[in-house]
């Protein structure tokens with residue numbers, strides 16, 4: 001196989017292998033049975049979005065996640081299939097469940113009532129799956145109370161019982177107990193006055209074991225990733241995940257010397273060993289110390305010494321020509337000894353856990369057989385957007401970009417980049433302005449070279465601090481500096497011939513919610529800063545307030561153009577230019593990015609106005625240049 005990847009470590013996900021495993025699993029379904037693809041825990045580390053898409057293409061009718069956050073992430077990534085939350089949800093998750101159209105598992109009447117009430121307020125119906133405990137004794141309503149709960153819930157408004165399900169405790173190892181659970185479940189289903197749309201019980205092993213015949217849905221997890229937890233099926237399953245690294249150092253060791261922490265391994269003879277730049281922080285289990293196996297140039301090599309946080313050491317005595325840069329496989333790749341079930345078996349661990357944790361610091365490459373399709377960023381799992389109030393913003397920006405670029409693919413790419421910098425970065429607040437109105441009016445004055453320019457700016461925004469700055473720059477350089485600062489609300493570039501110190505730039509009034517702020521001038525060599533504050537502002541921090549800023553300044557007649565920029569994400573923009581009679585040929589040039597590239601122009605005598613819809617989003621660096 002031709003490799004172009006050379007990183008400290010990476011994960012390869014073979015989507016063709018995944019789909020082949022699904023085909024195998026589907027062969028166990030009865031006619032009329034559908035399947036739900038489990039994508040919880042980022043699809044056991046394989047990437048929830050990619051696995052969801054492949055499973056849906058293979059006919060999955062449902063996706064299964066662990067909590068509302070996982071469901072929300074899938075929605076943000078554009079998945080619109082039905083999503084079941086398998087674990088019990090907290091009351092705090094109800095808003096997101098409704099907002100992102102997720103179907104929770106319910107086994108508690110108090111939660112059900114809360115959910116119904118929130119659904120009523122949101123004027124929507126929520127689909128739920130009733131979770132029954134048939135003997136696993138983890139989540140779910142106890143069997144003897146199940147029928148009661150069913151009746152109570154069906155009596156609630158705004159809830160639809162879309163499914164009833166239970167879960168095996170030992171489908172892969174105890175068929176007698178599984179049969180008992182199945183009998184109990186079947187007896188309960190028989191008592192329901194009306195069959196919900198989905199009845200489901202089996203996971204992978206249950207399906208393989210022939211359980212769930214009375215069901216019309218099966219839940220596929222571990223086997224779909226090519227891991228055989230039953231025994232005897234590994235030849236029919238192809239591991240979807242491989243974890244690889246690059247040999248970063250090759251060294252010699254002399255008989256009797258020890259390697260690594262605590263001197264846990266000692267060389268029986270002179271030999272060679274290698275260092276791999278991955279450790280337990282990358283998800284390589286500490287319990288594989290002195291026990292793990294890796295593949296180097298088609299040779300299985302032993303992990304020697306303790307697994308460190310960031311490194312492991314491997315015995316290279318049998319691979320005399322091993323070199324720095326050699327690719328080393330730590331998991332998968334169809335090597336029987338490197339399958340998740342075999343590796344986990346070495347330390348009596350769980351192959352589920354192994355898959356979830358391996359490659360924590362690794363980029364994931366998606367491929368179909370040997371062909372690489374695309375890669376996903378390292379630790380993508382962290383990029384879950386914090387909610388930013390306006391639920392539609394995501395979709396609006398996404399569709400605006402896609403439309404603007406006429407290419408869903410590029411639109412999607414840019415959308416993700418923009419969203420990441422706007423919202424996914426948790427340290428950064430989302431600022432946007434609403435109802436932005438900027439009016440600039442020129443009038444003639446005694447000075448022949450300049451117009452007097454009066455500016456009036458107003459908008460609504462969440463107040464972030466108890467002061468802000470209005471800045472007047474005299475050079476592009478200082479203007480740029482003010483664009484970088486987050487405490488500057490308004491910037492003006494003064495003509496180089498003018499002096500900011502001699503009242504050529506004046507703040508007439510600065511108001512928040514209609515009350516006048518205190519202003520304090522601060523003149524430096526190349527700029528004038530006006531600090532605006534008021535003791536009342538402390539109480540308003542974090543709330544949306546109305547800003548009003550009015551200035552008077554001068555503008556050179558011979559400039560022949562006036563630019564008005566939008567410097568922040570803004571919803572609803574109106575920009576007006578009022579000009580004296582002597583300027584008869586004013587032309588606006590619109591540079592808008594957002595939904596509307598050409599906001600309508602309203603021409604009146606001596607005034608030109610550009611106005612978007614109040615709900616429309618306009619991106620930073622939009623604006624208009626008035627030429628005259």
Ligand SMILES: *Cc1c(COP(=O)(O)O)cnc(C)c1O
Pocket residue numbers: 038040086167202203204205219220221222223
């Ligand atoms: C995780 C999970 C599964 C998947 O089980 P596998 O053994 O991975 O197939 C099925 N059902 C429920 C309720 C689960 O939480």
